Amino acid sequence: MLKLSKENIDLQILEKIYIEPTNTCNLWCKTCVRNIWDEADCFMSEKTFANILKSINQISPLPTVFFGGFGEPLNHPDILKMIEELKKINIKVELITNGILLNSKVSQRLLELGLDRLWVSIDGASPESYLDIRLGSNLPLILSNLKELQRLKDLNSLVLPKIGIAFVALKRNISDLPKVLDIGIGLGADKFSISNVLPYTPELNEQILYGDFTGVSIIPKNSNNLLPPMDIDTDILNSINNTLDKFYSNSSTESEIIFNIEKCPFKEKKSTSIRCDGALSPCLPFMHKHQIFFENKFRTIEPCIVGNINQKSLLELWNDISYVERRRSVINFEFPCNMCTLCYHYDSNDFDCFSNNIPSCGACLWAQGYIKCP
Numbered sequence: 001m002l003k004l005s006k007e008n009i010d011l012q013i014l015e016k017i018y019i020e021p022t023n024t025c026n027l028w029c030k031t032c033v034r035n036i037w038d039e040a041d042c043f044m045s046e047k048t049f050a051n052i053l054k055s056i057n058q059i060s061p062l063p064t065v066f067f068g069g070f071g072e073p074l075n076h077p078d079i080l081k082m083i084e085e086l087k088k089i090n091i092k093v094e095l096i097t098n099g100i101l102l103n104s105k106v107s108q109r110l111l112e113l114g115l116d117r118l119w120v121s122i123d124g125a126s127p128e129s130y131l132d133i134r135l136g137s138n139l140p141l142i143l144s145n146l147k148e149l150q151r152l153k154d155l156n157s158l159v160l161p162k163i164g165i166a167f168v169a170l171k172r173n174i175s176d177l178p179k180v181l182d183i184g185i186g187l188g189a190d191k192f193s194i195s196n197v198l199p200y201t202p203e204l205n206e207q208i209l210y211g212d213f214t215g216v217s218i219i220p221k222n223s224n225n226l227l228p229p230m231d232i233d234t235d236i237l238n239s240i241n242n243t244l245d246k247f248y249s250n251s252s253t254e255s256e257i258i259f260n261i262e263k264c265p266f267k268e269k270k271s272t273s274i275r276c277d278g279a280l281s282p283c284l285p286f287m288h289k290h291q292i293f294f295e296n297k298f299r300t301i302e303p304c305i306v307g308n309i310n311q312k313s314l315l316e317l318w319n320d321i322s323y324v325e326r327r328r329s330v331i332n333f334e335f336p337c338n339m340c341t342l343c344y345h346y347d348s349n350d351f352d353c354f355s356n357n358i359p360s361c362g363a364c365l366w367a368q369g370y371i372k373c374p
Contacts, residue, residue: 014059014318016271018284019052020044020069021076023276027098031123031168033070033290036200042276043076048310052274053085055314066374067095068119069276070288074101083113092116096166096374099142107149115161119193119374120146123168125179146187153188164191166374169230170207195372196228198292198365205293210370228370262333262367272318278309280317282326284373285366286359300348304359326358335362 022043025034056062065086067073074097076082086093096119110118120142127139146163153159165184167177177194184192199205209230266273266283273281281287286304293299307317317323329335349360365371 013270014063016064016269018066018273020276021073021079023071024075025072031197033200037290044276048278051309058315062091064092080109087113099145102145104148118161119164119166121166122180124173125176150188163189165189166193168195168197170197193374194227196370198371264330264367267330280306302350302359
């Protein structure tokens, strides 16, 4: 039986729940994992959400709920009802969206419900560059939607929802980053999440801004964790310098070398993730089976499923001895350290060279800081 040391008591705290209402989307972006999978469309059922809500009521203090995942949350027909049910019990609720479906009616309702934070994905500063990545999108419409949201907030003297901007960096759009920040600041954004792209295809692999997986990264000084590690060149340095000037005094293009130490951001947030069918996973990357592509090799990511909210309560799953042990192993990061494509275990995460035969956290780009989620 597991003894409750100080570390184990900390392991029992659940502070954030990522909920995926649907894996469907109204766009088909070049950077999306949905381009390379064959999973059926899924919308969280009323029963599944009711079980989540019932489980959350058993947790004290109440955790934050973040609606996101591998689809567009506003694509779910009952998403506003889900937010309403959570806000009735005074839960902090966040949601990420591509902004297309954020019309005036939806914005008004989000204000009435008291959504705490709205994250909007903006990966380009011009209609052309945005459309180049987010196929089927329309940047002027998104900006118009956000301006209308801000107008409604001002009209009603409201602070919520606060606005965050999420940006996925590629070679083709990194020069747009300072302009995207300008756009966000103009729309009242107070938080920014900047991530490298995770390459699911050979074409995306050509667009990554990183690639030296020696365990050493170059990052700009004074970045204050705003930016992920990147392989620095002149164009990137100029973008980074302009970016830092907007947030920090005495910024410079000087860089420093850091040694990557694996630290799971999902564990740091004391979070768990619930898929649209109710399956509970330790993190967003482990919710769905998919492939990534590095250095001319595909790697299959097998999902890691703890259980299902339709069979057991959230606390039962969270406190399951095998899940507690997994979180303990993630604290110490008892997995291979980085992206060694020469290893014969590289093809899949279902086994690694440390003899972990459950879906392994080894070679995790989130744990190395390259990929970030809000």
